[in-house]
Each structure stands twice: as C-alpha cells, then as structure tokens.
Amino acid sequence: MLAAVLQVRPLDESDPAGKSALHVLLWQRALEPEQGKWSLPGGRLGADEDLTSSVRRQLAEKVDLRELAHLEQLAVFSDPRRVPGPRTIASTFLGLVPSPATPELPADTRWHPVDELPPMAFDHAPMVQHAHHRLAAKLSYTNIGFALAPAEFALSTLRDIYSAALGYQVDATNLQRVLERRQVITRTGTTARSGRSGGRPAALYRFTEARYRVTDEFAALRPPG
Amino acid sequence: MLAAVLQVRPLDESDPAGKSALHVLLWQRALEPEQGKWSLPGGRLGADEDLTSSVRRQLAEKVDLRELAHLEQLAVFSDPRRVPGPRTIASTFLGLVPSPATPELPADTRWHPVDELPPMAFDHAPMVQHAHHRLAAKLSYTNIGFALAPAEFALSTLRDIYSAALGYQVDATNLQRVLERRQVITRTGTTARSGRSGGRPAALYRFTEARYRVTDEFAALRPPG
DNA sequence: CCAAAAGTGTTGCCGTTACACCCATGA
DNA sequence: TCATGGGTGTAACGGCAACACTTTTGG
Numbered sequence: 001m002l003a004a005v006l007q008v009r010p011l012d013e014s015d016p017a018g019k020s021a022l023h024v025l026l027w028q029r030a031l032e033p034e035q036g037k038w039s040l041p042g043g044r045l046g047a048d049e050d051l052t053s054s055v056r057r058q059l060a061e062k063v064d065l066r067e068l069a070h071l072e073q074l075a076v077f078s079d080p081r082r083v084p085g086p087r088t089i090a091s092t093f094l095g096l097v098p099s100p101a102t103p104e105l106p107a108d109t110r111w112h113p114v115d116e117l118p119p120m121a122f123d124h125a126p127m128v129q130h131a132h133h134r135l136a137a138k139l140s141y142t143n144i145g146f147a148l149a150p151a152e153f154a155l156s157t158l159r160d161i162y163s164a165a166l167g168y169q170v171d172a173t174n175l176q177r178v179l180e181r182r183q184v185i186t187r188t189g190t191t192a193r194s195g196r197s198g199g200r201p202a203a204l205y206r207f208t209e210a211r212y213r214v215t216d217e218f219a220a221l222r223p224p225g
Numbered sequence: 226m227l228a229a230v231l232q233v234r235p236l237d238e239s240d241p242a243g244k245s246a247l248h249v250l251l252w253q254r255a256l257e258p259e260q261g262k263w264s265l266p267g268g269r270l271g272a273d274e275d276l277t278s279s280v281r282r283q284l285a286e287k288v289d290l291r292e293l294a295h296l297e298q299l300a301v302f303s304d305p306r307r308v309p310g311p312r313t314i315a316s317t318f319l320g321l322v323p324s325p326a327t328p329e330l331p332a333d334t335r336w337h338p339v340d341e342l343p344p345m346a347f348d349h350a351p352m353v354q355h356a357h358h359r360l361a362a363k364l365s366y367t368n369i370g371f372a373l374a375p376a377e378f379a380l381s382t383l384r385d386i387y388s389a390a391l392g393y394q395v396d397a398t399n400l401q402r403v404l405e406r407r408q409v410i411t412r413t414g415t416t417a418r419s420g421r422s423g424g425r426p427a428a429l430y431r432f433t434e435a436r437y438r439v440t441d442e443f444a445a446l447r448p449p450g
Numbered sequence: 451c452c453a454a455a456a457g458t459g460t461t462g463c464c465g466t467t468a469c470a471c472c473c474a475t476g477a
Numbered sequence: 478t479c480a481t482g483g484g485t486g487t488a489a490c491g492g493c494a495a496c497a498c499t500t501t502t503g504g
Contacts, residue, residue, distance in 0.1 A: 045314075049305065051301060051303040080272070080274065087272060089270075140446045156482080169449060173467090199481045200473060200484075201482095220403050220492080221364060221391065221395060223391075223393045224494085380456080396494075398495085399494060399495080406492080424501080426456080426501075426502065447466080
C-alpha cells in the first residue's frame with residue numbers, strides 16, 4: 001500500500017502569501033535498493049485491517065499525519081518486475097490534506113511540488129501523476145475541493161487552491177457561480193478583514209457538505225425527464 | 226481477482242430481435258461455502274503475471290472466454306471478514322464483450338441480467354453494481370461503447386445497446402449527434418437491408434477507434450482558451 | 451397509396467465563459 | 478481621492494433534449 005498525499009501549499013515555506021502549488025508528501029529512502037531516492041509513504045497490510053484503515057494507520061505512525069480529509073483508492077500496480085526481489089503488489093491511494101494545516105513531519109519526509117518531482121524510487125513517479133490526474137478530474141464534477149480548503153475561506157483563496165491543483169488559472173467569478181449553483185459552497189454571512197493594501201472585505205464561504213459527493217454526474221446522455 | 230464481465234444480450238435466448246438487457250457472466254458454486262450461490266469468475270494471481278494478464282488468462286481457461294474488448298480495474302475489496310477462512314483480498318475488474326458474440330460456456334456458467342441477480346456468493350453483488358455503475362458513467366464521456374457494439378451497426382442497434390447498458394431509453398437522434406460531433410462513430414457508407422416490415426434502410430456506422438479514449442474530459446472548470 | 455423505419459431541421463433550454471462594470475475599504 | 482481587491486450584470490457561445498418533419502423503403 002502506497003499513498004500519494006497531496007496538499008496545496010506555498011512554494012516558499014517562509015512566505016505563506018506567495019505563490020502556492022500542489023505538493024506531494026515523499027520520504028527519502030535510507031537503504032538500498034534505490035537509496036537516496038524519494039518514495040511514497042506506505043507499508044504492508046496488517047492481518048486484521050482493510051486497505052483504507054491500513055493506509056490511515058501507516059500515515060499516522062510513519063509520518064505522523066492525521067489530518068487526511070479524503071482518502072480513496074487508485075490503481076493497483078502489479079507488474080512482477082516493478083520492484084527487485086520477491087513479487088510485490090502495490091495498491092495506491094489518493095489522500096488529501098486541507099490547505100493551511102502544517103503537520104509535523106519526520107526529518108526524512110518532505111513536501112515536493114508535483115510538477116518538479118525529485119528522483120523517484122521504483123514506479124512511484126507515475127503513481128503521483130495518476131493521483132494528480134484523478135484529483136484534477138474530480139475537482140470538475142464533485143465537491144472534493146472541501147478536502148483541500150480550510151473550513152472557511154474567501155473566494156480568492158479558493159481560486160488559488162483550485163488553480164494550484166488544476167495547474168492553470170481559474171477565474172474566481174465563474175468558480176463562484178459554478179459552485180454556488182451546484183450548492184457545493186455556501187456563504188457563512190461573515191466577512192474577512194481586508195488585506196494589507198486595502199480593498200473590499202471578502203465574504204467568507206464554506207463547503208456545504210464535508211463529505212465526498214458527486215455533483216455533476218452526466219455531461220451527456222442524461223436520463224429523460 | 227474477480228471479473229464482472231458484461232454484455233448486452235437478448236432477454237430471451239431464442240428471440241434475438243426481442244428486448245435486450247445488460248447481462249453479467251456468473252458461475253454457480255459447486256462446493257461449500259455458499260454452495261449453489263452464484264459468483265464472479267476469477268482466480269488467484271500467478272507468480273509471474275500482472276493482474277490484467279491474469280484476469281484474461283483466468284477467463285480464457287475457466288469459462289473459455291476470449292472476446293474481451295475491454296478490461297479495466299475496479300476497486301479492491303479488502304475487508305478481513307469478506308470471506309470465511311484465511312483473509313483474502315479481491316481485486317475486481319470490469320470486462321466487456323461485444324454484443325452479437327455468443328461464446329461457448331461451460332455448464333455451470335450463465336449470463337444473468339444485472340437487474341435480476343440470483344442469490345450471490347460473498348460480497349459479489351455490490352461488485353456487479355459497481356461495474357454497472359462504472360460502465361454507465363463511462364458511456365457518457367468516453368468511447369467505451371465500442372466494446373459493447375458489433376464492428377458495424379445501424380444506429381437503432383446502437384440505441385438498443387446504450388439503452389440496455391444505461392437502463393433507460395436513449396433517443397437515437399440525439400445519440401447520433403452526440404457521438405458524431407465527438408467523432409466517436411463514423412459512417413461506413415454502406416447501408417443495411419431494410420427490415421421485415423419495410424422502412425428505410427439504415428446507414429451503417431462503426432466506432433472510429435477501437436481503443437478506449439476519453440472524449441469529453443471536462444464538464445466545468447475547463448482550461449482557458 | 452399506406453405503414454414503418456431512418457434520418458434531418460429546428461427550437462428552446464441550460465450551463466459555462468469572458469469581460470465590462472459597480473462596490474467597499476485602507477492609505 | 479486613488480489604488481486595490483471583491484463582487485455583480487450581461488452577452489455570447491456551445492452542447493443537449495425534444496419533437497415535428499422529411500426521406501426511403503416494402504407491401
């Protein structure tokens with residue numbers, strides 16, 4: 001079991017207001033094979049747990065990560081030669097951490113931008129690509145954004161999160177209307193303080209549901225009615 | 226490994242022109258546990274093969290099925306108590322067989338309509354549901370229909386296939402335009418003979434590509450341009 | 451000529467994008 | 478008051494569904 005844990009975070013740690021990008025949590029291998037290369041966190045399945053609980057446990061134990069807002073299965077990688085030695089099957093997962101959280105991490109683990117991956121161990125690079133692709137797709141037709149955003153947020157913040165996760169600029173105006181029409185986000189009624197350089201204070205929103213939901217099932221060939 | 230192999234076939238074997246429905250290939254257990262109940266075909270992974278090849282091999286060996294036009298991973302079922310005895314993990318697959326094919330089957334295997342499943346062994350019923358749901362979703366935004374349809378077909382035939390797979394009536398008029406605009410289907414130029422009771426002869430179509438392809442990636446939040 | 455089946459034209463609706471315009475605040 | 482960021486209005490576009498209408502065949 002391997003998990004691609006994704007989070008939108010600032011590119012420069014010391015500048016929380018700077019540009020942000022989608023990051024993946026990696027740890028650096030201390031031993032051969034592939035020593036020094038970076039790999040996805042994970043571990044072996046226990047005898048009395050299912051895959052999902054196991055991933056949660058591994059992430060809590062090994063990288064002390066407990067803030068997972070979403071976790072779902074991706075593909076199983078089963079090529080007999082994907083790793084040296086005895087045949088190992090990897091079941092991969094996509095995990096999402098909300099944006100402002102900054103969990104404590106062990107020394108050998110670090111967040112890396114998904115667009116500039118370091119040298120990756122084994123077949124872990126395509127796994128990250130797969131996770132990224134799945135996330136981008138689901139941002140368009142589900143409410144999965146709740147797992148990347150803070151509990152309350154201004155629309156400009158949400159725009160930055162979507163832009164980072166999708167890899168292109170998203171217009172806040174249209175993002176608002178798409179998500180409001182689908183009732184994915186709701187106004188809280190409160191407003192944020194205006195920023196350093198003035199400007200109108202932003203209305204705050206939250207995701208209507210904090211559970212994964214498909215909001216736009218069919219693009220074509222809809223059922224009649 | 227377990228495979229939900231789906232095909233659109235006539236409800237009444239002796240009447241190929243009658244109503245058709247989506248069927249799943251099931252196999253009746255001869256031994257305890259769950260003797261007499263129906264289960265998905267599958268088997269254990271060999272030492273030197275990946276999951277996909279293994280599924281293909283199992284289906285060829287055990288139910289003599291070689292006409293799979295599409296095969297893809299579904300979810301992994303890993304609840305420690307999903308089957309009695311030692312813990313077993315099931316990786317499930319969706320397989321599709323084109324419509325007119327009628328492969329020879331062993332005596333203990335049979336096609337069952339997905340809407341009227343017989344008593345199912347273990348957790349196999351939700352697996353079939355999952356496969357059905359995935360198929361219905363992908364009919365809307367991919368060219369996956371090629372794996373259910375004959376090489377050449379009239380639009381009314383394709384309408385029947387889509388209707389059976391989706392579970393509701395599809396309008397041939399709009400189906401044509403949706404699939405032609407996306408260049409999923411192409412006219413062959415030939416026409417079929419007209420039916421028994423007259424009527425204009427139908428133009429024949431084929432799927433432009435016989436490989437799986439996503440044709441309608443984003444419903445919303447499209448990249449600018 | 452009539453019935454049946456296939457295919458086309460047309461209309462209306464809805465969701466999305468793009469962009470111009472108005473609003474509220476701090477300096 | 479100006480600059481800055483937040484928010485609304487509006488128009489254009491495109492995809493889809495529904496349905497009336499035309500075309501082509503067999504009896």
